[in-house]
Every structure is written in C-alpha cells, then in structure tokens.
Amino acid sequence: EAFWREALWLVHDDVATAEEIDDVVRYSFGLRWAQMGTFMTYRIAGGEPGMRHFMNQFGPALKWPWTKLMDVPDMDEALIDKIVAQSDAQAAGRSIRELEKIRDDNLVAILQALRAQDQGKGWGAGALLKQYEDRLFERAHEAAAGRAHDLSQPLRLLETEVAPDWTDYNGHMTESRYLQVFGDTSDALLLYAGVDRAYRERGFSYYTVETHIMHKREARAFAPIHTTTQVLAADDKRLHVFHAIHDSAAGEVLAAAEQMLLHVDTKAQKACAAEPAVMARLRALADAHAALERPKDAGRAVGQGRS
Numbered sequence: 001e002a003f004w005r006e007a008l009w010l011v012h013d014d015v016a017t018a019e020e021i022d023d024v025v026r027y028s029f030g031l032r033w034a035q036m037g038t039f040m041t042y043r044i045a046g047g048e049p050g051m052r053h054f055m056n057q058f059g060p061a062l063k064w065p066w067t068k069l070m071d072v073p074d075m076d077e078a079l080i081d082k083i084v085a086q087s088d089a090q091a092a093g094r095s096i097r098e099l100e101k102i103r104d105d106n107l108v109a110i111l112q113a114l115r116a117q118d119q120g121k122g123w124g125a126g127a128l129l130k131q132y133e134d135r136l137f138e139r140a141h142e143a144a145a146g147r148a149h150d151l152s153q154p155l156r157l158l159e160t161e162v163a164p165d166w167t168d169y170n171g172h173m174t175e176s177r178y179l180q181v182f183g184d185t186s187d188a189l190l191l192y193a194g195v196d197r198a199y200r201e202r203g204f205s206y207y208t209v210e211t212h213i214m215h216k217r218e219a220r221a222f223a224p225i226h227t228t229t230q231v232l233a234a235d236d237k238r239l240h241v242f243h244a245i246h247d248s249a250a251g252e253v254l255a256a257a258e259q260m261l262l263h264v265d266t267k268a269q270k271a272c273a274a275e276p277a278v279m280a281r282l283r284a285l286a287d288a289h290a291a292l293e294r295p296k297d298a299g300r301a302v303g304q305g306r307s
Contacts, residue, residue, distance in 0.1 A: 150269035154228035
C-alpha cells in the first residue's frame with residue numbers, strides 16, 4: 001500500500017510514468033524482493049559489517065525528504081536491536097557470501113524462467129536476457145560461419161568447454177547438455193547456411209523433428225570440446241545431419257547425434273521449401289560431403305549392437 005501511494009505521487013508530479021515505475025520494479029528490486037524480501041535484501045546490502053552497521057547508517061536518511069511518506073518511526077536503539085535480532089534469526093547463521101550466492105542463484109533461475117515466457121520471446125528482464133544471449137550466440141557463430149571451410153571434411157563449427165554446472169552427480173556432462181551442444185551445433189550450421197535472425201524474422205526456420213544421440217565416452221568439467229558436422233542429405237524441406245562431439249585435447253569422439261530437420265513457415269506452422277540461397281549452400285555441403293565415408297553409426301537403431 002505504501003509503495004502504491006508513493007507511485008501515485010510520482011505519476012501525479014510527473015516524476016515518472018506508470019510504465020517507467022513498473023519497469024523499475026520488474027527490472028530491478030522486484031527481482032530481489034521476489035526471492036529475498038526487503039530485510040534480507042538490506043542485510044546483504046550492508047555487507048560484512050552486519051545489519052546493525054547498516055541500520056545505524058540508514059537511520060539519518062529517514063529524516064530526508066526522499067518520499068511523500070514522512071511519518072516514520074524513530075530509529076532508536078530499541079528498534080535497531082529488534083530488527084537486528086530478527087534479521088540474525090532469519091539469516092540462520094549464513095554469512096553474507098553465502099547469502100549472496102543464494103541470491104545470485106535465485107536471480108539466475110528467475111531470469112531464466114522469465115526468458116522462456118511469451119512464446120519464447122521472453123518477458124520483462126527475461127526478454128533482455130534473451131536478446132543478450134541471442135547476440136552472444138550469433139557473434140560466437142558468425143566467426144565460425146564466416147571463415148573458409150574445407151568442404152571435403154566435416155564442418156567444425158562449434159568450440160567450447162564443459163561448464164561445471166553441466167555435470168551430474170557422477171562428475172560427467174549430463175545427458176541434457178549433450179543435446180544442448182548438438183542443438184547449438186545445428187544452429188551454427190543453419191547460421192552458416194544463411195538462416196540468421198533476419199531470415200527467422202521473415203517467418204522461416206528449421207525445426208528438429210528427430211534426434212538420436214549415441215554416448216561413447218564421458219566428458220568432465222572444463223574439458224575442451226568441439227563438434228563436427230557431416231551433411232548426409234538436403235532437399236527443399238529436409239536436412240539430414242550427423243554431428244559428433246570431440247574431446248579437443250584427446251581427440252576422442254565423446255558422443256554422436258543423427259538429426260532430421262524440417263524447414264517450416266513459422267507463421268503458417270507447416271513445412272515449406274527453404275529459400276534458394278539457403279538451399280544452394282546446403283546442397284553444396286551435401287554434395288561435397290557425399291564423397292565422405294558415411295558415419296558407421298548413421299542409421300543405428302536404439303539397442304543395436306556395435307560392430
């Protein structure tokens with residue numbers, strides 16, 4: 001109620017618009033309040049000197065005309081003692097560093113959740129995160145897509161390392177991250193072919209309709225990895241590819257994936273032919289890769305014995 005009344009004054013006095021006030025909330029302190037509330041947020045703001053130190057500094061500011069709501073309690077020792085005792089109990093012995101880590105982990109989780117909203121376009125701070133990640137992704141892959149490639153060999157389009165939070169309780173890269181790396185590799189291939197942001201904004205893209213992943217060796221945290229891609233076939237609507245994840249240091253294949261992608265009109269939600277420029281580049285790749293030996297794992301069925 002106090003915030004609402006203050007917001008009304010800000011609009012009344014032309015200090016801020018309704019949209020600006022809402023943006024201040026959803027892009028900043030609203031995210032912190034959502035997972036830590038007011039007093040824990042201020043406890044962290046006070047840092048290692050503690051809540052009492054923060055409250056002693058904050059007290060004089062209650063007399064400053066920063067708000068229309070000037071009816072405030074006296075920040076005397078009794079009130080400070082009461083707030084400090086309650087805040088200590090709430091913190092349950094956690095240090096400021098521990099609380100900061102909890103806060104940051106929670107903020108990341110909230111931002112990632114917001115990133116997935118509004119049909120994948122992101123909402124509020126999540127939309128900003130998505131735009132930022134999209135720019136990072138395109139910049140990372142534009143360099144690989146733009147450099148000269150030996151088309152007589154599988155394309156090397158993605159290089160990265162296994163992030164610590166990609167690993168499971170065994171210390172190995174978890175299954176979902178293999179799919180993520182293969183998906184990122186397909187995206188890099190499509191960017192190479194000309195399926196960039198402008199292409200997608202015209203209402204066209206490729207959707208993955210089938211994936212078969214074969215796990216061969218473990219990947220551990222911080223291991224440098226890269227992927228290679230062989231185009232098995234490409235026609236107006238379908239793209240058939242075979243990816244492999246390699247340990248960049250040892251040279252071993254860690255996993256492989258066979259995928260079928262379908263070109264779609266994203267507005268009509270149905271398959272359609274790719275644009276000529278994209279199709280020409282993919283067909284050139286398919287023709288060049290036709291001279292390569294077909295991967296022995298291509299076309300494998302689940303549970304099929306290894307030769």
